[in-house]
Amino acid sequence: MPKNDLRVWGIGTSRTMRAHWMLAEMDVDYELRPIGPRTGETLTEEYLRLNPRHKVPVIEHGPFVLAESAAIINYLSETFPAPEGFFVPGDPVRRAALNEWCFFVMTELDAHPLYVIRRHLQLAHIYGEAPRAIQSAREYFCEQIDGMMKKFPDGMASLMPEGMSIADILMVTCLDYALTLEIPLPQTLLAYREGIVERPAYRRACEINFV
Ligand SMILES: N[C@@H](CCC(=O)N[C@@H](CS)C(=O)NCC(=O)O)C(=O)O
Incomplete structure (x- = not known):
């Protein structure tokens, strides 16, 4: 079971950076799967089941799977408590x-x-x-x-x-x-x-x- 039920797939690009940065802001631990784009690692059967478009990043939060870096950090910002001074809109x-x-x-x-x-x-x-x-x-x-x-x-x-x-x-x-x-x-x-x-x-x- 990953830490906080959270697993992040992908490293090495500006898009994967977004998920790691958001989680660092919130000080949330997670399991990392450090796969890179265009290495063949996004084309495994296991990964294609998560993201048939074979792009990183992807997160798994329990049974919920989410791709697209902007959607991911938006979800994380609303799911885990934001730190003091980090703006998450309420209206x-x-x-x-x-x-x-x-x-x-x-x-x-x-x-x-x-x-x-x-x-x-x-x-x-x-x-x-x-x-x-x-x-x-x-x-x-x-x-x-x-x-x-x-x-x-x-x-x-x-x-x-x-x-x-x-x-x-x-x-x-x-x-x-x-x-x-x-x-x-x-x-x-x-x-x-x-x-x-x-x-x-x-x-x-x-x-x-x-x-
Ligand atoms: N709009 C997507 C773009 C993701 C994306 O293009 N990821 C690239 C790396 S930056 C990738 O995984 N490429 C591997 C491939 O196309 O197989 C996002 O923001 O998450």
Whole structure:
């Protein structure tokens, strides 16, 4: 029986980092299955039963199986007690405001430009070379960031005024990946990231996720 009835599958990417970071924030112990993408480990019969789309991360909480990093950290934030200062909305309006950030990060930053770049750069041997698509994805990412930063002309400590939330976990993991791609980021956004990556939970999660 895993600790807290919880098992997390996956390490090594910005998406798996999200689950480990959320659990480190909440100081919740779990069993780790440190499988990596594209290693063959996501293609075993055991794993395909959990996620036929063979992606990491996945969590098992008792009999409940959940994929998709954003859904996972949202579930964890509502299932285990959040630490002091970690914002989990209790009403529909604040939930909607948080969702706006989460969906923005996941669709306009993560799933579209960053993943297009990954597919045609690091995974070009599978998806093909597409320099024009990479260039336009880089530009799109920067445009989205510029638009977003208009909401924060003086910078910010967190995306939600109430404080650190799952939206910041999604955002900072995207920014970390963008930095590895040498995408230029505004100074105020870099300062926001610096403030968040000082959190002990971020550092603990990096040690688990990026071995
Ligand atoms: N939208 C998914 C994306 C997950 C994803 O693409 N995972 C990649 C690693 S970052 C993966 O497992 N790839 C293995 C494969 O495609 O077989 C999430 O956020 O969890």
